[in-house]
Amino acid sequence: MFTLKHKNGIWYGTFQHLTDAKIKHGISARLGGVSKVPYATLDLGLHTGDDKAAVRENRGRFFQALELDLTKAATCEQVHADRIAIVTEEDAGKGAEVYEEALQGIDALITNVKDLPLLLFFADCVPILIVDPVHRAIGLSHAGWKGTVAKIGQKTILAMQQHFATKPEDCLVGIAPSIGPCCYEVDDVVAEKVKAAFPYWEDLLTPQGRRWRLNLWKTNQRQLEDIGVNPKNIAVSQVCTSCNKELFFSYRAEQGVTGRIGAVISL
Numbered sequence: 001m002f003t004l005k006h007k008n009g010i011w012y013g014t015f016q017h018l019t020d021a022k023i024k025h026g027i028s029a030r031l032g033g034v035s036k037v038p039y040a041t042l043d044l045g046l047h048t049g050d051d052k053a054a055v056r057e058n059r060g061r062f063f064q065a066l067e068l069d070l071t072k073a074a075t076c077e078q079v080h081a082d083r084i085a086i087v088t089e090e091d092a093g094k095g096a097e098v099y100e101e102a103l104q105g106i107d108a109l110i111t112n113v114k115d116l117p118l119l120l121f122f123a124d125c126v127p128i129l130i131v132d133p134v135h136r137a138i139g140l141s142h143a144g145w146k147g148t149v150a151k152i153g154q155k156t157i158l159a160m161q162q163h164f165a166t167k168p169e170d171c172l173v174g175i176a177p178s179i180g181p182c183c184y185e186v187d188d189v190v191a192e193k194v195k196a197a198f199p200y201w202e203d204l205l206t207p208q209g210r211r212w213r214l215n216l217w218k219t220n221q222r223q224l225e226d227i228g229v230n231p232k233n234i235a236v237s238q239v240c241t242s243c244n245k246e247l248f249f250s251y252r253a254e255q256g257v258t259g260r261i262g263a264v265i266s267l
């Protein structure tokens with residue numbers, strides 16, 4: 001179950017099954033920050049064109065609400081590919097306050113280090129939060145359509161398996177607010193890639209005139225089930241960022257000029 005809470009004017013969402021596993025995490029909304037239109041108000045992206053001092057203030061407020069240490073957070077560049085970084089103590093703080101210091105060419109982070117928050121940014125792309133409660137390891141993936149088709153969520157869990165002996169069947173997964181099947185229209189180029197990657201594509205794509213509607217939530221959920229993640233352990237927030245642009249940033253709904261929400265997870 002996904003619920004929205006607020007503290008000191010900062011709204012954020014959490015997954016009950018991750019909270020039950022004693023994992024600090026949260027997905028920010030756009031309320032309670034200092035950024036101005038079109039980034040109003042809690043923009044967490046340092047690469048959006050927004051005032052960087054405002055974004056640093058916003059990131060500080062979000063972390064304070066979650067009682068996490070921003071100076072220790074590790075972030076990555078997010079290039080819509082499928083490379084994953086194993087985050088160690090040395091990476092603490094990379095990209096937390098300076099975009100150029102983020103881990104380059106990377107779209108997902110995994111770690112087993114305590115109190116080292118993993119932090120990624122989104123405006124419609126799918127945040128995937130992963131917890132291995134048995135080996136105490138976590139992962140966080142950025143899955144737009146390219147990452148989803150490249151199976152970055154699946155690859156993140158397989159990287160956890162390789163490095164931390166994670167078993168997919170133990171994993172708890174949260175699929176956070178992002179563009180929903182109600183709003184996500186794609187063209188034939190994207191649809192063909194979905195068809196090539198997933199034999200059950202008819203469950204993922206719905207014809208919409210000469211285009212298609214793509215269900216990114218289900219595409220990510222199913223690819224995790226394909227490697228043995230228990231469907232009962234996957235929670236989908238069912239919150240569409242495009243339908244809720246007053247509450248979240250949506251790249252599509254705002255025609256590309258907008259801020260970024262953040263997803264953070266920490267052991």
Ligand SMILES: [Zn+2]
Binds near residue numbers: 183
């Ligand atoms: Zn929608």
